[in-house]
Amino acid sequence: MKHLKSVFFMLVIAALLLAACGGGEEATQAPGAGGEEGSNKTVTFIFTQEFDNLNPLYTNQWFTAITYQLWSCYAWTYDDQNAPVPNLVTELPTTENGGISEDGRTLTFTLRDDIVWSDGEPITADDFVFTYEMTMDPNNTVASQSPYDEMESVVASDPHTVVVTFKEPFAPWAATLWKGILPKHVLQPVFEADGNLNSAEYNRAPAVGCGPFNFAEWEAGSFARFVANDNYWLGRPKLDEIFIRFVPDDASQIAALQSGEGDLGTFIAYSDIPALEEAGVQMFTVFSGYNEGLYLNLGEKGHPALKDQGVRQAIAYAIDRESLVTDLLLGRTGVAATYWDNTPFVDPSVAPYPYDPAKANELLDAAGWADSNGDGTRDKDGVELVLKYGTTTREIRKEIQAVFQQQLLEVGIGTELINAENFFDGYAEGGPAATGSLDIYEYSTTANFPDPHTSEWFCDQIPSDESPDGGNWQAVCDTALEALFTTESSQVDAAAREATFHEISKLVFDQAYWIGIYWDPDIWAINSRLTNVKLSGATPFYNIMEWDLAE
Numbered sequence: 001m002k003h004l005k006s007v008f009f010m011l012v013i014a015a016l017l018l019a020a021c022g023g024g025e026e027a028t029q030a031p032g033a034g035g036e037e038g039s040n041k042t043v044t045f046i047f048t049q050e051f052d053n054l055n056p057l058y059t060n061q062w063f064t065a066i067t068y069q070l071w072s073c074y075a076w077t078y079d080d081q082n083a084p085v086p087n088l089v090t091e092l093p094t095t096e097n098g099g100i101s102e103d104g105r106t107l108t109f110t111l112r113d114d115i116v117w118s119d120g121e122p123i124t125a126d127d128f129v130f131t132y133e134m135t136m137d138p139n140n141t142v143a144s145q146s147p148y149d150e151m152e153s154v155v156a157s158d159p160h161t162v163v164v165t166f167k168e169p170f171a172p173w174a175a176t177l178w179k180g181i182l183p184k185h186v187l188q189p190v191f192e193a194d195g196n197l198n199s200a201e202y203n204r205a206p207a208v209g210c211g212p213f214n215f216a217e218w219e220a221g222s223f224a225r226f227v228a229n230d231n232y233w234l235g236r237p238k239l240d241e242i243f244i245r246f247v248p249d250d251a252s253q254i255a256a257l258q259s260g261e262g263d264l265g266t267f268i269a270y271s272d273i274p275a276l277e278e279a280g281v282q283m284f285t286v287f288s289g290y291n292e293g294l295y296l297n298l299g300e301k302g303h304p305a306l307k308d309q310g311v312r313q314a315i316a317y318a319i320d321r322e323s324l325v326t327d328l329l330l331g332r333t334g335v336a337a338t339y340w341d342n343t344p345f346v347d348p349s350v351a352p353y354p355y356d357p358a359k360a361n362e363l364l365d366a367a368g369w370a371d372s373n374g375d376g377t378r379d380k381d382g383v384e385l386v387l388k389y390g391t392t393t394r395e396i397r398k399e400i401q402a403v404f405q406q407q408l409l410e411v412g413i414g415t416e417l418i419n420a421e422n423f424f425d426g427y428a429e430g431g432p433a434a435t436g437s438l439d440i441y442e443y444s445t446t447a448n449f450p451d452p453h454t455s456e457w458f459c460d461q462i463p464s465d466e467s468p469d470g471g472n473w474q475a476v477c478d479t480a481l482e483a484l485f486t487t488e489s490s491q492v493d494a495a496a497r498e499a500t501f502h503e504i505s506k507l508v509f510d511q512a513y514w515i516g517i518y519w520d521p522d523i524w525a526i527n528s529r530l531t532n533v534k535l536s537g538a539t540p541f542y543n544i545m546e547w548d549l550a551e
Helices: 002-022 125-136 184-194 250-259 270-278 309-318 321-327 357-366 395-409 479-488 494-511
Strands: 042-047 076-078 084-086 106-110 151-158 161-166 213-219 223-228 241-246 264-266 282-286 291-296 386-391 414-419 440-443 514-519 522-526
Touching: 042 250, 125 151, 125 161, 125 184, 213 241, 250 264, 250 270, 270 282, 270 522, 291 309, 309 357, 309 395, 309 514, 321 514, 386 395, 395 414, 395 440, 479 494
Parallel strands: 042 241, 042 264, 386 414, 386 440
Antiparallel strands: 076 084, 106 161, 151 161, 213 223, 223 241, 264 522, 282 522, 291 440, 291 514
């Protein structure tokens, strides 16, 4: 079987190369043949999801966004310790260096004087202003205007200085600004001719970029290629080509990595790690703000029991997360206590709820829920304590559901397990979580990592017919919590903001609005022939120009 798989993948590669032959002189090069004459420094990334749109204005897709460190550029990236690293700018603005005004509303960014686009044109402040204007222009149907819609103005005071003024102090700016700058000299003529960038050729074939690699081609359904940028201002990267192969599922990715036909993959299931390690594949665990947990629906459609803090805490005490991490996740991660675990923003006194069924029973008794009819589940005022527990179709989540179902039943809480293909659909699309059709939602998410800010808990973010775009699917409306989030979002002083988040994390934990299950870091599989690899949770490929192949 291993031999047949190897033959299959060789045939796939051959087919891809034949399909590429119509793409011009550059497209005829096979993986490994790009770059300088006589070199063979090509690596193959395996992606389980294909790009949707390469223009940063038109996508929030993760697999697309991580390629921006290849061919596009951020004003700054984050290193493997999630500390900011200036890229297009000389330094990040602070109050100490005069880059942030006293009222916290105005930020001044000074650009390097040696930065150029891949076609040799200088990158200037006008490109930043243009990026802002294109994001905010109503004729461009962009994926999101955040955080640019928080701005009052963006001005190029000279070719190397960008001045941003927010309507109000906006603390999360460092994690949200200038992710993918647009080349004005390339796209302004398109905008002037068409009135928008919605159908620009650049969206699928960005001929000009500013990263260590240049876009070469994208064959829909098959692959994409990026080749070394000889005009990169920091010098030519050590690799000649990044070949990205799109595969349909996790099994295809694992097979390619085991056979050595793939050099990099991600979102690896814990159950696949031992086989990859046995094949000599290096595993990297990178925290990126994701923690798997249970969101409890406090909305009108949610089960009435969940409005009781004691019942919510009982659910936390009733589930054995330590054993789950040991048994299902092979002991390779930890139990999550809060939404912000593995960051400085968690109250240090907070620890995960222990597995304590006796405590769970005590809390449920005190809340008035008892099994009065002997059917095995508690009830109150004629309402059975049976909760609709939903998540995606991912196998590990199905396994967790089965474990928790049994443990919750032991304390008299029944569950109806639901797995939805459209779990992440929004309110307007009828998603089961967004519409409040479930009582418990299991998933992991993050908003602006490494910044802790999220609007997910604001009262006005509860989706409805009038406001379907809200992200507060759990329908928590706690005025004290919202006041804390409002405070932190404008706190320029880092220490004060961290202290506010300690209050936030403690409040969410004590109220059991969110019950952590396990840390859900990014797990990367890297071929051992790749050297100098470092990975960031915020901008994974921040040092891609240093990656190399072993001799």
